[in-house]
Amino acid sequence: MPEPPVNRRKDAGPSTLAVHAGEDRVKPGFAITDPIFAASTYTFANTQAIVDFLEGGQVREEYGRYGNPGEKVVEDKLAALDAGEASVLFASGMAAFVGLLMAHVDAGDEILFFDECYHRSREFCRKHLTRFGVGFREVRTCDYEAMEAAITPRTKFLISESPTNPHQSVVDIERFAEIGRRNGVLTLIDATLCTPYNVRPLEAGVDFVLHSATKYLGGHNDLLAGAVTGAADLLDPVRNLRGIMGGVNSPHNAYLLERGLKTLALRMERHNANGQAVAEFLASHPRVDRVLYPGLADHPFHEVARRTMRGFGGLVTFFIKDADWRQTAAVIDAVQIPRIGPSLGGVESLIEQPMVMSYWNYSPDERAAFRIPDNMVRMACGIEDADDLIADLAQALEAAE
């Protein structure tokens, strides 16, 4: 059998896949890059062409909400990067998450979470899916016995992030997948923080991998997108429902995502290196109480991380020693290079205080339940020079003293 063309191979190096996977060798106009099809609808030569299309004889576009050529390229590239059969692109990570669950859960089903998953994901299930008779349960992150014990005949999905955000717990994905398989339950890993460069959860046996492509995959803080990747037959209903619910990505966005993916391997190498350097610096700083980063030897999940991850990403969580929320905020307000803001995964470093940025409207008791102390800082290292980031953090920690 002839070797498949480079754009259809899944065994090439991660940077080769990032540049070429999913793209046709010969593109419209013989252009080296894919065109942006800024079309809302697609025309047919005549009525017979419509009939042929509806009868399934021809693969082509029909209307923008059902698909766009640029979107398909990105989907195929994402599928190749994650070693999956197919991928479905959405307007945001949340749209992808909601789209996946809406396509697969029925009234009476239950969803079981590790409890450090993105709070908006859990909020959707806890507040909204329950209105449709879908049960919501959660167990402590990485407590695999508790998870298995919580499975009932109604359980449909096991869901976790890895690493979790901002707590940086690293899931043993093979073990997680095995629990799902043993109990006949679908498994989903939100791999936004690790990206396919650091971990490929489908290879560890999970059914679906989810990404907020807004983060590392897009990589430039200039687009919103989400994707779910897995087996084609399990994603067909997701794609169909997307066409009905309508949370599709725009053609312009899809192009920027495709462009961003081309440097994914390079950027991730740098994010990994910066994350490690910043974490090590902070761990040795007298004003820092504790650092959560999977690449540090004292991290509770360091062994799992070392075994399963190529690198540990750009996100570093740390705690200012003996600081209340205002003293912690003073450190954040003193940094010069990272911008203050939510999100992560872009070339520009970002910094924030989760208590303020994401949990301001929760009571102290609720924040305690979320394990979000007032002195917690989350830094999303970009791809600047590590020396500059470290010097900046050093002066901020000193200035705010």
Place this chain on the structure above:
Amino acid sequence: MEFRTRAIHVGQEPDPTSGAVVPPVHLASTFVLPAAEGPADYDYARTGSPTRHAFEAVAASLDGGARALAFASGMAATHCVSLLLKPGDHLVTGTDIYGGSWRLFNNVLTEQGVAITAVDTSDLEAVRAAIRPETRMLWIEPIGNPLMSVTDVAGCVAIARAAGVLLVADNTLATPVLCRPLELGADIVMHSATKYIGGHSDLLGGLLVARDDELGDRLHWLQNATGGVMGPLESFLCCRGVKTLELRVLAQSATAARLATWLQQQPRVCRVHYPGLSDQPGHDLARQQFHGGFGGMVSFEIAGDVAAARRVVESTKIFRLAVSLGAVESLIELPAVMSHGAYAPEARQAVGITDGLIRLSVGLEAAVDLEADLASALATLGD
């Protein structure tokens, strides 16, 4: 701040009204003025616009210049520089230069009464000998194209200064990551931003970076008068591109060095041109002049005729057969008929661009994949 940090942050101050971490793309062609006369940041987009200025700010910072100007293409930038010359002036250029520049100099400027002398600028004696009393400009490429010759920028600066001649460096192949001619004393740096600066094969652009404000202002006057400016969407994509410039160029240089060494060992390859190889004439100078690598461009000659060279470039699977360079995808081409087809045939032969010369632009793919691709393409030559 260091190069890469500036590449990400200069000109990218968050938008003060919305806080957006990436500044908005301003498509406006004209700007509402506070008064009929008097100062305004912007009036008409040919003169300047916010998104173009953001790119120009980071470009000036990366090349260490006073002012940068963004153009619709590299040739628009080159043409703008050439407008500093007037009839009767004399221009000295390299011989191993981009074919489009060669065409502008030899087929357009000559028609306008500018005299041209092309010399091998890697030979400083030849450069010195070419200078005449009416010489006004010396045009060099620190890494030549397509033969990858290395020109001594500081040496040329000394000659140009002594003669009162402007030194312009087309730094497209070396990029400001590896070489910053302004820091070595050059007057103007030119880039085809289409290449490494944009870096993704999805825009056309040119750049001029001037050493001081006076020269920058003169070039801006000419740019505004002739109008070949970069558009807002390309400016945005260039800002996005330079954020990964250093990562890309260092990775491409490392892969190119490995491929060049490998090519040297192939029996069907009779000559490899790459400044990073220790047996190259410009290697010692290159080690001194370029920082972090020797660039992502490699050319080589095969034992065989044009038909054999065509077979090689037409049978790679990862390297795409296309002109241009500097992007994430690897490209392969035949300079004699493609990138340097604009040279007069006799000039091409005199310079050493043989019919069997193959040029590679090394992208970001895994080196092992590119090597395997070249191996199978070279195998078409038989034993």
